[in-house]
Amino acid sequence: MAITIRDVAKAAGVSAMAVSKVLHGKGANVRVGPDTAETIRRVAKELRYQPNRLARSFRQQKTNTIGLVFSRFGRIGDLDGYFAAFLNGVMSATFQSEYGLTICPKLSRSSSTGVVNDGRFDGILWCKPDYTVQTAESIQRCDLPIVMMHAPGGQGPDVPKFCCDNELGLKLAVDHLVELGHRRIAFVMDAPNRSTAEGRARIAGYYAAMESHGLATPDCNVLFWSIEQPELARFRECDACPTALIVFSERQSVAILKEAESIGISVPGDLSVVGFDSTAFCDTTRPRLTAIRQPIEQMAFDATNVLISSIEGQNCPSNSYLYPCGFDIRESTAIPASRC
Amino acid sequence: MAITIRDVAKAAGVSAMAVSKVLHGKGANVRVGPDTAETIRRVAKELRYQPNRLARSFRQQKTNTIGLVFSRFGRIGDLDGYFAAFLNGVMSATFQSEYGLTICPKLSRSSSTGVVNDGRFDGILWCKPDYTVQTAESIQRCDLPIVMMHAPGGQGPDVPKFCCDNELGLKLAVDHLVELGHRRIAFVMDAPNRSTAEGRARIAGYYAAMESHGLATPDCNVLFWSIEQPELARFRECDACPTALIVFSERQSVAILKEAESIGISVPGDLSVVGFDSTAFCDTTRPRLTAIRQPIEQMAFDATNVLISSIEGQNCPSNSYLYPCGFDIRESTAIPASRC
């Protein structure tokens, strides 16, 4: 078996306490003489003593690990910059603070048992939360610090929330398209996102922006398309179809670009497409994707740091963090085709 | 504080043992009557008892968590499909088996203390290992199951290794370019990958393939470019410069495509570019990236399952898994320009 602290203590002719004090510096009341300390360090090294972090965590009720929860756990998009940007933000914060990061299964299904309040984590970063009653209840009841990403403020459980200004984002997109001359502008998303807080916020933002231009007509529509199968084919010979699409995510945007190309719809000639997020990935698509910009990495970094602060007992200034959206015009939007 | 198993036991008028048996089914020797069991379950639910997983892990010396180690911990590429494909493979395996996945900091720096043999993990998935003496030693000494990704067989520590056939991959790329008429073909990589096992394997594969075509001339060269700054400018007016580049990663390929476009080198007109990995991402680049294909997701999935099998005491068929590479011709390669 592995070397324990007692093995070291015995070999060094001291108590386990002394070893603990020297190697981890806990317990201010106890001090060890410099030569004893030196002996302990030497013996520990000789024996290749490796402190059992599980035991320490258990004893101290502190794991130095953050749990990362997605409300839906499908595949990570390999066709967008979202996840990488998000994880980069989270990881740079956790690494700086010496926290570990655990991604674990079934978190979303842990409905009846409450959230992951099982001793493994010091805090939870909840990404893309749904706002079902169950979720809200279990978050409310959880006595662990929780921070939510992509959660609009003013609703849901009383925890710090990080969100971009979805209303502004949708407004920027609609404004841009209207200015180009579009009037039949649809919003496209995948059905699962309908149940997320952010999904609802974007739908609301879309309708509000359309209305502000007097475009709240029957043509003003949210299309729930699966990411795998954009229902673009019927646009081909359709005079009343949208001339522009605002799409929920980069990944779905790319699927639409690809489908358009394969069925002979030209972007932006026949159809304008606006994406959401605007990472560096949008510069690699064909055509380059015009997109609403959300500072994902910064948001993830900030959210993680707020979580860590609240784990470490510092109180955080505010409970709701709103990040302005930007808008990056690239090549996937243009004036509508003459058929319109 | 949280409800413990003893609270439940007291409330149900039984021993802590009985509760443990009923809720977790451990201990075949002990059986509990059906009505007692029912009472226990009811009380546990009423009290919202949440088993402390940390304590269970500690007691059972089993965390049901796998540690994911990268030898270099920089940023996750947001401009390639690698990390997403890799993580998708790992996660589908861990989720199916109810294992958690922890990404933790400083693993690469844990040189002196050995690998992460600190009780937190049941096994380690080591991705992109370097083969320094220190690393090899600490892996060899670690009494935890370890599996290495991107590690060529026949060298390094005696653990299961997963690798694509880099020699074949480079051969396919060189063959393709030579067939198009290229003779000055360089291999481009970033310096840090030089110290990885896979980096060395690819360099060797490149030289071997070039030699097989009688192209082991002074022009046959490995260029160590930083990913951020491809040194492409000097290619502009240079008659003796490479007409084709084989690039270590998708990410670096994209950087090169972008740089080429910005300084007016046409791909594939002036310069052919071959990437490595060939995920769906290569279909989004401009031009679409011709690339050596490596079944990353499958490899990651298999590697994780082998790791889990060996954690659970099953012995694994072989110690070294080699995956054949494919080659996907897209748009970034063509016959060399007339200047050559």
Place this chain on the structure above:
DNA sequence: TTGAAAGCGCTACCAA
């Protein structure tokens, strides 16, 4: 300056 004892929450082992 040092050590002994107790216990974190849970379960393996043995006794009844």
Place this chain on the structure above:
DNA sequence: TTGGTAGCGCTTTCAA
């Protein structure tokens, strides 16, 4: 069919 006891490796609390 059930329960007590001990202990995983470590650190907090108290005593020397």
